Amino acid sequence: MPLLRSVRGLFKRPTTQNWQGLIPAYRRWLPVSDATPVISLCEGATPLVPAPAISERLGRGIRVFLKVDGHNPTGSFKDRGMTMAVSKAKEAGAEAVICASTGNTSAAAAAYARRGGMRAFVLIPDGYVAQGKLAQALLYGAEVLAVRGNFDRALSIVREMADQYPVTLVNSLNPFRLEGQKTAAFEVVDELGDAPDWLCIPMGNAGNISAYWMGFKEYRNAGMSRKLPRMMGFQAAGSAPLVNDTTVEQPDTIATAIRIGNPANREKALKVRQESNGGFAAVTDAAILDAYRLLGREEGVFCEPASAASVAGLLQRADEVPSGATVVCVLTGNGLKDPTSAIDHSEATFYGDLTPDVATVAKTMGF
Numbered sequence: 126m127p128l129l130r131s132v133r134g135l136f137k138r139p140t141t142q143n144w145q146g147l148i149p150a151y152r153r154w155l156p157v158s159d160a161t162p163v164i165s166l167c168e169g170a171t172p173l174v175p176a177p178a179i180s181e182r183l184g185r186g187i188r189v190f191l192k193v194d195g196h197n198p199t200g201s202f203k204d205r206g207m208t209m210a211v212s213k214a215k216e217a218g219a220e221a222v223i224c225a226s227t228g229n230t231s232a233a234a235a236a237y238a239r240r241g242g243m244r245a246f247v248l249i250p251d252g253y254v255a256q257g258k259l260a261q262a263l264l265y266g267a268e269v270l271a272v273r274g275n276f277d278r279a280l281s282i283v284r285e286m287a288d289q290y291p292v293t294l295v296n297s298l299n300p301f302r303l304e305g306q307k308t309a310a311f312e313v314v315d316e317l318g319d320a321p322d323w324l325c326i327p328m329g330n331a332g333n334i335s336a337y338w339m340g341f342k343e344y345r346n347a348g349m350s351r352k353l354p355r356m357m358g359f360q361a362a363g364s365a366p367l368v369n370d371t372t373v374e375q376p377d378t379i380a381t382a383i384r385i386g387n388p389a390n391r392e393k394a395l396k397v398r399q400e401s402n403g404g405f406a407a408v409t410d411a412a413i414l415d416a417y418r419l420l421g422r423e424e425g426v427f428c429e430p431a432s433a434a435s436v437a438g439l440l441q442r443a444d445e446v447p448s449g450a451t452v453v454c455v456l457t458g459n460g461l462k463d464p465t466s467a468i469d470h471s472e473a474t475f476y477g478d479l480t481p482d483v484a485t486v487a488k489t490m491g492f
């Protein structure tokens with residue numbers, strides 16, 4: 126296989142040895158030059174973990190892998206985009222960045238901006254950001270503005286702010302974000318030796334699905350892979366503007382990361398679906414939580430609820446997966462981001478208030 130790979134590829138594939146972040150690893154595919162100050166936390170090179178329990182559920186020789194992007198420095202795929210967006214902002218002389226966020230973007234923007242010596246302003250929907258993400262933004266030294274309104278409202282404010290004031294927008298409308306995020310597709314192909322048949326991914330603003338598609342296409346056009354995947358995008362049923370081709374005024378889901386009613390990258394996402402012969406579908410919160418628990422209990426992988434939408438979607442569409450296919454589900458964020466959801470929905474056994482002696486513990490354990 127390694128021989129075949131090196132013959133097929135025109136360019137050398139990076140390895141994870143001496144990994145120094147995705148900009149050095151994929152420099153020739155990215156819009157950077159020697160003049161770009163690289164602001165990095167050694168993001169990227171996240172594991173592609175086989176998912177035997179899910180593969181077995183699907184049967185028919187289907188192989189499922191999890192792209193665990195929660196292994197990034199701030200615990201989500203946003204770091205891939207942020208190393209690019211913040212490096213380019215620094216190159217352009219910016220002194221401050223701004224974003225609207227359901228949490229992960231704010232954590233990544235804060236970490237990278239502060240590392241680059243810039244101020245980070247983050248607007249969040251008050252009361253709808255998971256605890257770990259808020260903790261990160263605060264600890265990294267962001268200036269956090271919680272607005273009474275949802276993500277969509279916050280995004281429209283920061284767009285105007287970036288137009289009128291000297292602050293650089295680092296939401297996925299910033300084209301450098303998607304350039305950085307496309308490297309996840311490169312990594313998947315580098316690991317598998319070709320693109321998967323299906324790529325399952327949660328959608329909020331639909332930046333990430335657009336970035337993956339860009340990456341898969343660039344790699345295939347350069348001879349680094351033979352095929353292109355079908356892009357399967359999943360949204361929470363209470364927050365599914367792309368699936369239902371509408372705008373949702375009051376999006377509602379337990380998966381707060383994708384609680385978005387008016388996706389910023391709508392047109393791009395529709396194009397991805399069409400070009401890739403892909404599909405979009407809604408998954409209920411109950412199905413998201415089932416997948417969330419399944420990943421934890423049977424695969425040993427702890428992701429946040431929004432990420433589990435990719436697996437919920439795959440299980441829902443299982444009958445359509447061709448026999449023998451290779452499927453990659455993108456797990457966008459780390460489970461520790463949202464401890465409240467885990468504690469509230471694990472359905473695990475918890476015995477509290479025990480007398481601290483062996484007899485009590487043994488009896489409780491059923492011995």
Ligand code: F0G
Nearest residue numbers: 226227229230329330331332333457458
């Ligand atoms: N999964 C997680 C964990 C996310 O945080 C997000 C988006 C998505 C999926 C969806 O990605 O927007 O590119 O389609 N989070 C943004 C934020 C909105 O502010 O952190 P998308």
